[in-house]
Amino acid sequence: EVRLVESGGGLVQSGGSLRLSCAASGFTFSSFALTWVRQAPGMGLEWVAIIGTGGGIYYAESVKGRFTISRDNSKNTVFLQLDSLRAEDTAVFYCARWLGSGGYYAGTYYFDSWGQGTLVTVSS
Amino acid sequence: QSVLTQPPSVSGAPGQTVTISCTGSSSNVGAPYDVHWYQQVPGTAPKLLISRDSNRPSGVPDRFSGSKSGTSASLAITGLRAEDEADYYCQSYDSSLTTYVFGPGTRVTVL
Numbered sequence: 001e002v003r004l005v006e007s008g009g010g011l012v013q014s015g016g017s018l019r020l021s022c023a024a025s026g027f028t029f030s031s032f033a034l035t036w037v038r039q040a041p042g043m044g045l046e047w048v049a050i051i052g053t054g055g056g057i058y059y060a061e062s063v064k065g066r067f068t069i070s071r072d073n074s075k076n077t078v079f080l081q082l083d084s085l086r087a088e089d090t091a092v093f094y095c096a097r098w099l100g101s102g103g104y105y106a107g108t109y110y111f112d113s114w115g116q117g118t119l120v121t122v123s124s
Numbered sequence: 125q126s127v128l129t130q131p132p133s134v135s136g137a138p139g140q141t142v143t144i145s146c147t148g149s150s151s152n153v154g155a156p157y158d159v160h161w162y163q164q165v166p167g168t169a170p171k172l173l174i175s176r177d178s179n180r181p182s183g184v185p186d187r188f189s190g191s192k193s194g195t196s197a198s199l200a201i202t203g204l205r206a207e208d209e210a211d212y213y214c215q216s217y218d219s220s221l222t223t224y225v226f227g228p229g230t231r232v233t234v235l
Contacts, residue, residue, distance in 0.1 A: 037170075044126070045162070045170065045213055045226040060223065094169055107217030109224060110160035112181070114169040 002026040002113040004095045009118030012085055016122070020080040022095030022115055029076040033098040035111060036069065036080045038091040038120075046091075047111075049080060050098060058104050063089075087124040092117040127152055127218050128227035135233040136204045144230045146197040146214030152225065154195035157217040161190055161199045164229075165210045173212070174199060201232065209234050 008020040022034070036048040049069035050058045057069055068081040078095060094117045100109030129147040136142040146159060153159055161174040172181055174190035177197065187208075189200045197216075201208055214227040 044229045045164075045215075047224050047226070050224075099175075105222065107155070107157040107219065107224075108176075109217070110158070110172065110175050110215060111162070111170070112172050112175070114171065116169050 002097065004097065004113060004115035006093065006095050006115045006118040009093065009120045011121045011123060014085060014087055014122055014124045016085050018082045018085065018120060020082065020093055020095075020118060020120070022078045022080075024076045024078070024095075024097075027097070030073040033100075033109070034071060034078040035096050035098045036078075037094045037096055037111065037114075038089075039094070039117075040088070040091045043091075048093070050104065050109075051078060052104070056104065082120065085120075085122045087122050090120060090122045092119050126228050127221065127225055128214055128216060130212075130214060130227040130230045132228075133231045133233065135235055136201075137235045138204055138206065140204050141200060141202045142204060142232060143201075144199045144212050144214075144232070146199070146216075146227050148195050148197075148216060148218075150195065151220040152195075152216045152218040153192065153197055155217075155219055156192070157219070159190070159192055159197035160215045161188075162213045162215065163210045164213065165207075170213065204232075204234055206234050208232055 033052045035050045095115040096111035097113040162170040164170040177192045178190040
């Protein structure tokens with residue numbers, strides 16, 4: 001069974017930083033792309049960042065330059081470093097496995113398994 | 125503001141059929157890029173419901189079905205049940221924005 005468990009959320013002041021972690025199990029971690037998707041309170045879903053199996057990385061424009069995604073295949077863990085946080089970054093952050101083929105710009109990808117989420121609250 | 129449009133809410137009585145639309149444009153749904161659907165019961169994480177327009181992952185009841193035509197996709201729920209009360213999101217890729225996009229979500233209420 002695919003399992004994704006996020007951690008690292010919490011309350012932080014505007015301008016501060018947090019590092020989110022997502023521990024994966026139940027599949028061959030190194031063979032899959034992983035993503036972070038966030039959901040602001042009462043709002044819809046927004047993908048944030050994607051890291052491929054070969055290390056290819058893509059970010060949403062709203063977080064480019066402030067968030068950094070990385071992975072450690074030896075620990076089956078994907079990370080999201082959040083810097084220069086703003087009040088509008090307040091959200092539940094979900095880790096998800098990303099399935100598709102042909103590379104990012106092929107447009108075939110979707111989010112097939114999700115973690116339970118971790119809440120990030122940025123106070124102004 | 126998403127490039128994919130969904131109705132904010134739909135409702136139906138138990139046993140009825142409801143349909144949720146996801147309308148895009150020639151740079152996403154009509155390109156045609158695949159449309160995928162997710163179910164999110166309030167307070168829980170999203171769950172993949174339909175992939176690649178009409179494919180049901182293992183474990184998803186066949187009461188859920190997806191289709192696509194032109195610049196619109198649809199999710200149908202037949203034999204509506206109380207446990208189907210949730211938010212439903214469509215997702216695709218937009219070649220103009222070069223990003224993966226979600227629709228704004230549709231709340232399904234079982235009367």
